[in-house]
Amino acid sequence: MYAPSDLKPSLDRAVDAPARISASRSQIDAAALLRLPQVLKLIPISRSAWWNGVREGRFPGSIKLGPRTTCWRASDLFALLDQLGNEAPTASRRPAGKRR
Numbered sequence: 001m002y003a004p005s006d007l008k009p010s011l012d013r014a015v016d017a018p019a020r021i022s023a024s025r026s027q028i029d030a031a032a033l034l035r036l037p038q039v040l041k042l043i044p045i046s047r048s049a050w051w052n053g054v055r056e057g058r059f060p061g062s063i064k065l066g067p068r069t070t071c072w073r074a075s076d077l078f079a080l081l082d083q084l085g086n087e088a089p090t091a092s093r094r095p096a097g098k099r100r
Contacts, residue, residue, distance in 0.1 A: 030078060033063065033071040042077055 025042065028034070034042075040050065043059075060076035061081035 025078060025081070028074050030075045032074040033065075034074055034077065035069075035071050039072055039077060042081065 001042045028042075036047065036050070036056075040047065043050070045053075050059060053063060060072055060080060062072055064070055
């Protein structure tokens with residue numbers, strides 16, 4: 001359902017992401033509803049990558065509170081983070097070859 005490779009490029013750039021995620025997670029109630037900017041602070045990927053993952057079923061589905069208000073359950077996001085943390089990281093390297 002969720003794959004660690006979905007988050008790999010952004011996590012490579014975010015060196016301090018594990019410390020930031022654990023600190024943020026301890027401050028958020030599991031019953032809270034989080035808006036997209038809060039979600040992206042927990043899971044450092046782009047907005048478009050997040051929405052693609054939601055649409056494809058790799059990330060938790062959203063809850064519509066109104067016509068322009070979307071949120072996610074913090075408990076669903078914590079479950080995603082736990083699942084990603086328990087899966088073995090995969091090495092993704094660029095194939096050897098000429099650089100342009």
